[in-house]
Amino acid sequence: MPKRKALKPSRTRGRGHKKGRGAGLRGGRGNAGCHKTKRIMYERVGRVWGAHGFKRPQSVVSANNSINLKTIEENCNSWIADGVATKKGKTISVDLIEMGYDKLLGSGSTKQTYKLTISSASAKAVEKIEAAGGEIING
Secondary structure, eight states, rough: OOOOOOOOOOOTTTTTHHHTTTTTTEEEETTTTTTTTTTTGGGGTTOSSSSSOOOOOOOTOOOOOEEEEHHHHHHHHHHHTTTTTETTTTTTEEETTTTTEEEEEEOOOOSEEEEEEEEEEOHHHHHHHHHOOOEEEEO
């Protein structure tokens, strides 16, 4: 096998004059242009470029403002003091719709009897309120 001669140092480094300037001929520096010229690097990654999925229209989307039984249990004394809730005997009446809540969730436990007005409630919340002797009124 013949020996190769070492190249002499040159201004163009073997790339002609204009081709060797900057990173134009190789499609940019680093990962620039990977969605076009350097696609081979990203073939196995999956879908990388472009928009994914869709966004639901705001007329369809509605966010529920929910509250847990635990939160009601913690705040009922302050609500009675503020006049938001009323207490008759052992039953505490709270209008959660007026407070801005849409749904009652069953996380936590109840020691007191509640009469709650709310649009919707989970099955577990209804079960716990009725077990404590209270009731849920759909508003």
